[in-house]
Amino acid sequence: MALIDLVSPDVVRVPVSAENKPDVLKELVDVLYNAGKISNSSDALKALLTRESQGSTGLENGIAVPHAKTHVVDSLTLAIGIAPQGVEFDALDGEPSRLFFLLLAPPDQSGPHIEALSEIARLTRSQAFCRTLASANSPEEVVELFQD
Amino acid sequence: MGSPIRTMMVHVDGTEQSIVAAQYAVLLAKQIEARLFAAFVVNTRALSDLVKTHIFLETEEQEYERDLEADADRYLNHVKQLAAQKDCPIETVKARGNVHQELIRVVTENHVDLLVLGELAHVRSRRDEFYNEAERAMRSVSCTVLIVKDEDRVYDLFESNL
Numbered sequence A: 001m002a003l004i005d006l007v008s009p010d011v012v013r014v015p016v017s018a019e020n021k022p023d024v025l026k027e028l029v030d031v032l033y034n035a036g037k038i039s040n041s042s043d044a045l046k047a048l049l050t051r052e053s054q055g056s057t058g059l060e061n062g063i064a065v066p067h068a069k070t071h072v073v074d075s076l077t078l079a080i081g082i083a084p085q086g087v088e089f090d091a092l093d094g095e096p097s098r099l100f101f102l103l104l105a106p107p108d109q110s111g112p113h114i115e116a117l118s119e120i121a122r123l124t125r126s127q128a129f130c131r132t133l134a135s136a137n138s139p140e141e142v143v144e145l146f147q148d
Numbered sequence B: 001m002g003s004p005i006r007t008m009m010v011h012v013d014g015t016e017q018s019i020v021a022a023q024y025a026v027l028l029a030k031q032i033e034a035r036l037f038a039a040f041v042v043n044t045r046a047l048s049d050l051v052k053t054h055i056f057l058e059t060e061e062q063e064y065e066r067d068l069e070a071d072a073d074r075y076l077n078h079v080k081q082l083a084a085q086k087d088c089p090i091e092t093v094k095a096r097g098n099v100h101q102e103l104i105r106v107v108t109e110n111h112v113d114l115l116v117l118g119e120l121a122h123v124r125s126r127r128d129e130f131y132n133e134a135e136r137a138m139r140s141v142s143c144t145v146l147i148v149k150d151e152d153r154v155y156d157l158f159e160s161n162l
Helices: A021-034 A041-054 A110-123 A127-134 A139-147 B016-032 B044-052 B058-085 B099-109 B126-131 B133-140 B151-160
Strands: A067-069 A077-087 A097-105 B007-011 B035-042 B091-096 B114-118 B144-148
Touching (some): A021 A077, A021 A097, A041 A067, A077 A127, A097 A110, A110 B058, B007 B099, B016 B035, B016 B114, B016 B151, B058 B091, B091 B099, B114 B133
Parallel strands (some): A067 A097, B035 B091, B114 B144
Antiparallel strands (some): A077 A097
16 A cells, blocks of 8 residues: 555644644644544544653654554554654654654555555655655645655 | 466555455466465655654654554455365465555565555655655566556455356
């Protein structure tokens, strides 16, 4: 499964208004709930917070990839958030995070989960892609970027 | 004159398309009396890359590797059952590493004449074609490649040709 198959305007939040890690996760989980992608937002949030408690998914250069296995999804589910102001996310480099790729996967779909995370890792290696994504003003712009 | 296809291998990766390819491969191998392999590659390369990029913790790497190993066993067993339904001998190979490189290795080591792949995903962005492991294998292996399409027809063939 390609990442583009998971990206649609209703799972993109631009801009993210939350100002701290738990609130960013909650905001993006709510995006998925409102898009009808998950059945239970509190269980999804709990799974993400449990994963974060083991080690932050805040990487370098403003990227964060919160992810978790959970029964609240039937298939791989992605939300994308863009926070131009940056949010403290316990990132590896200590810098605020601006691009959030939140991925939820059913426990029995490790293969697609790994493929999607690998694709996010490849995409975010491109500084040009990340810069353009961070400057997107609408969910539609974000989707177009993934289609390029 | 001998058959141009003496040894076939189908790549199984857990997708529906790869199972359809396996059904087709079983029917074809039975028909032409070719030796048939089914190969599943546990993508440990992707797992180690995710640790290197700090997306995965080492404990996650281990957990997901166990999941992938279990997937490999489950899908290879399923393909064995499909072959058994048609009374077609099959040998299974579980490899670990970079998917397309492992496929090339297994093809070479077993002198495979024909690699059978499931229908490739539609390319929806320029990036897709560079990173689809099946597509990379298709371009890189030394043998002939067969892409199985038309899932419904293959299913009917498999069910009717008992």
